[in-house]
Amino acid sequence: MTKSLGELLLESKIVTPKQFEVALREQKRTGEKVGIICERLGFVNPNVILKLLSQQSGTTYFDFSINPVELDAIQLVPENIAREFKLIPSEIIDKKLIVPMANPNDIMAIDKLRKITNLQIEPRIAAEEDILAAIDAFYGMGAATDKIIEESLIQTLSVEEVENETPPLIKLVDAIVAHGIREGATDIHLEVDDKVGRIRYRIDGILEPGFSLPKKIYSAAVSRVKIMGSMDITEQRIPQDGSIRFKYNNKEVDIRVSTLPIMHGESVVLRILAKPRFLLSLDQLGFTGDNLEKFRRLVQKSFGMIIITGPTGSGKSTTLYAALKTLNALEKNIITLEDPIESQIPLTKQSQVLEKAGHTFAKGLRAMMRHDPDVILIGEMRDTETAQMAFRASMTGHLVFSTVHANTASASVARLLDMGMEPFIVATSLLAVIAQRLLRKICPHCKATYTPKEEELAPYHLERLQKMTLYKGKGCEKCKYTGYRGRMGIFEVLEVTPEINQLIAQRATSYEIEKVAKIESMFEDGIKKVLAGTTTLDEVLRVAG
Numbered sequence: 001m002t003k004s005l006g007e008l009l010l011e012s013k014i015v016t017p018k019q020f021e022v023a024l025r026e027q028k029r030t031g032e033k034v035g036i037i038c039e040r041l042g043f044v045n046p047n048v049i050l051k052l053l054s055q056q057s058g059t060t061y062f063d064f065s066i067n068p069v070e071l072d073a074i075q076l077v078p079e080n081i082a083r084e085f086k087l088i089p090s091e092i093i094d095k096k097l098i099v100p101m102a103n104p105n106d107i108m109a110i111d112k113l114r115k116i117t118n119l120q121i122e123p124r125i126a127a128e129e130d131i132l133a134a135i136d137a138f139y140g141m142g143a144a145t146d147k148i149i150e151e152s153l154i155q156t157l158s159v160e161e162v163e164n165e166t167p168p169l170i171k172l173v174d175a176i177v178a179h180g181i182r183e184g185a186t187d188i189h190l191e192v193d194d195k196v197g198r199i200r201y202r203i204d205g206i207l208e209p210g211f212s213l214p215k216k217i218y219s220a221a222v223s224r225v226k227i228m229g230s231m232d233i234t235e236q237r238i239p240q241d242g243s244i245r246f247k248y249n250n251k252e253v254d255i256r257v258s259t260l261p262i263m264h265g266e267s268v269v270l271r272i273l274a275k276p277r278f279l280l281s282l283d284q285l286g287f288t289g290d291n292l293e294k295f296r297r298l299v300q301k302s303f304g305m306i307i308i309t310g311p312t313g314s315g316k317s318t319t320l321y322a323a324l325k326t327l328n329a330l331e332k333n334i335i336t337l338e339d340p341i342e343s344q345i346p347l348t349k350q351s352q353v354l355e356k357a358g359h360t361f362a363k364g365l366r367a368m369m370r371h372d373p374d375v376i377l378i379g380e381m382r383d384t385e386t387a388q389m390a391f392r393a394s395m396t397g398h399l400v401f402s403t404v405h406a407n408t409a410s411a412s413v414a415r416l417l418d419m420g421m422e423p424f425i426v427a428t429s430l431l432a433v434i435a436q437r438l439l440r441k442i443c444p445h446c447k448a449t450y451t452p453k454e455e456e457l458a459p460y461h462l463e464r465l466q467k468m469t470l471y472k473g474k475g476c477e478k479c480k481y482t483g484y485r486g487r488m489g490i491f492e493v494l495e496v497t498p499e500i501n502q503l504i505a506q507r508a509t510s511y512e513i514e515k516v517a518k519i520e521s522m523f524e525d526g527i528k529k530v531l532a533g534t535t536t537l538d539e540v541l542r543v544a545g
Contacts, residue, residue, distance in 0.1 A: 042346030062124035100126035136249035286489035409494035443479035
């Protein structure tokens with residue numbers, strides 16, 4: 001007999017008996033399926049549910065991150081059919097059409113596809129949200145952004161006087177933003193020199209060239225962005241900040257806007273705050289070996305301070321969310337204070353900082369302490385008052401997570417002391433500091449082996465890698481010929497031992513702390529990932545060299 005999804009979840013120890021009991025009680029209340037409830041409560045991520053469902057139904061799970069979607073397959077099925085039945089044709093293999101479907105047992109959909117394509121249909125199970133995103137990318141506005149930009153640019157150039165509300169200009173700016181969302185960019189840069197304006201996109205941490213704009217259109221485009229962000233279009237002498245809620249393929253995307261006066265006009269950066277579909281686990285982030293075991297042990301402590309450090313855009317918030325995911329939210333009161341709230345965490349109270357309304361990190365933290373928390377997450381310790389209150393909370397029986405900006409784990413200690421923290425408070429409360437960076441992963445579609453040359457390794461004292469088999473991406477259509485697709489973290493974990501406590505209390509230098517701690521650097525963690533075949537030596541040298 002086929003086992004139920006609940007039995008599979010329990011047998012595989014993905015959910016605990018207590019979590020399953022909560023899910024069953026919720027099922028009696030709402031009538032939802034157990035899998036949906038476990039996903040909604042954050043007990044398990046959607047991909048795990050899908051893999052178990054594929055095991056249960058005998059179909060293959062389709063992972064969009066590693067499997068291709070070919071244009072020749074897309075052209076066989078109309079968009080309205082794809083949307084109606086929540087499916088997308090992916091590729092043709094031996095006269096069979098591979099079709100990821102939200103419901104691979106939908107006989108009507110399979111029959112319809114067979115008649116339309118005259119091919120055998122091989123259904124695969126996939127997440128409905130992933131399928132709809134793929135439909136948007138291959139059929140919808142996302143598929144046509146390049147053409148829309150080109151056409152609207154020509155139309156805008158034909159207008160004698162370009163104004164903020166000129167229809168072709170509105171279409172042009174919308175398409176520039178949509179293109180960035182479609183390509184998975186984290187930031188869109190609008191910049192100008194004495195001759196021309198440029199659009200660039202930061203994708204997987206690298207700025208890539210986008211489009212060029214004549215200066216008269218660039219100025220109007222900047223004004224249009226300011227209007228979208230509720231900013232003052234008449235003020236060009238001082239920096240401004242704003243926010244946009246942009247509609248992309250029937251979804252709302254939050255975007256932060258920042259302007260800066262420069263020599264030939266204004267520079268604009270749009271940060272796309274794309275919310276992940278589900279929270280990642282620690283091992284999915286890139287934690288491995290001793291670092292993974294250390295962090296898992298540290299987050300189970302009942303009190304103390306854990307700090308994540310790294311530059312802007314290094315994935316600190318994602319790591320914090322992954323840490324909270326490991327905690328038993330059924331038995332703990334978890335409260336967060338964030339700016340902004342980047343993802344919703346089930347069974348967690350999340351509070352958004354609003355500086356203009358007076359709801360600051362310091363005031364919010366003071367209020368949180370009256371709500372009987374077990375675990376506290378503070379998005380960032382930006383000032384001395386917030387840092388002092390956070391450390392006091394960690395000394396009074398609370399586990400506190402937060403972030404600071406520093407280059408290394410040991411440098412974070414110096415940063416805290418520089419903020420005015422007393423050394424003895426930091427020494428007695430700090431459990432660990434995790435420093436991290438993001439590096440690009442090798443594209444799985446064009447991954448190839450090679451043997452590094454001696455002259456390539458010698459400058460970095462990496463002769464130990466000589467004659468070893470390493471990997472790199474050749475470049476293909478899937479990765480836009482970069483050889484990379486997606487990102488992962490590299491980490492260094494500084495656990496505060498009694499010896500480190502003593503050094504912090506004595507205001508020891510970062511070098512002295514590192515010498516005693518003997519921590520594995522981010523560079524060494526990166527080299528391990530090079531040997532594992534997940535990234536390249538060039539990428540580790542770029543990010544952590």
